[in-house]
Amino acid sequence: MSHASTLTLPSEAPAARRLPGDLAIWVFILSEMLVFAVFFAAYAFARAKNVELFNEFQQTVNRDLGALNTFLLITGSWFVVRAVQAAHRDDLPAVPRNILLGFLCGGGFLVVKVIEYAAKFGAGITMSTNTFYMFYISLTFFHFMHVILGMVILAVIWTHARKGAYTRKDAHGLESGAAYWHMVDLLWIILFPLVYVMR
């Protein structure tokens, strides 16, 4: 191993431990995650007191659409990782393209969720129908708002990425937006089995 090769291949050098993106976004992400942790625990403990009710009404939610939305968020996250990786190798045109694909997956999620809500609201279900539906609507809607915020962030970083703002030297803004988008995915990965499947 010559000195020159370590200089030309920085990826092979022992990288210092580095937090992607800005510290502020990670503090924000962690605070959001703690709020969701409280919601998830509240659902689980409320269910423990009303097992029959939760088991009965969980059967009435659309598990297929819940799984489809899991696919959409995971794939959306995957595109955004590809955008970050593209920036890290200075493949500038691939950055906005992958952000846009991630954004479209988010859009698909919203469409599916609206279809799901339309069916439930059309059947006369509201927050006050029962405890299960109170949790189902509030938890999924709170998450829905986070998908929208994640998409707003993706739209902002997309406009910067189109101007070639994210490169190997500096991809902080992109990494921060990406981290938030992955959080939205991570939360749904817990929410889907918890509310739609586990019984």
Place this chain on the structure above:
Amino acid sequence: MVMLKNPAHRAWLVLMVATVITWYLGEVGAAGTSAIVAMLVIAFIKGRLVILDFMELREAPRLWRILLEGWLILVSGLILLAYWMSLR
């Protein structure tokens, strides 16, 4: 196969397969202790892949790995506790 050298691509594939398994467990009406534990283990593995390979915290300062993975342990632990209480 070359594609699977990228940890993000590998994670995507595992996440999709894991989602199908959870959906399938719902389809066949899996319920009770083993079903709950299986689904929580799957969710835990999925969450960990998102944290390490999508958020790219595998090489991040240990504190942040501990905070996010700790969150995952906390959430799955609380859910497991609540479901265990409901089964008693």
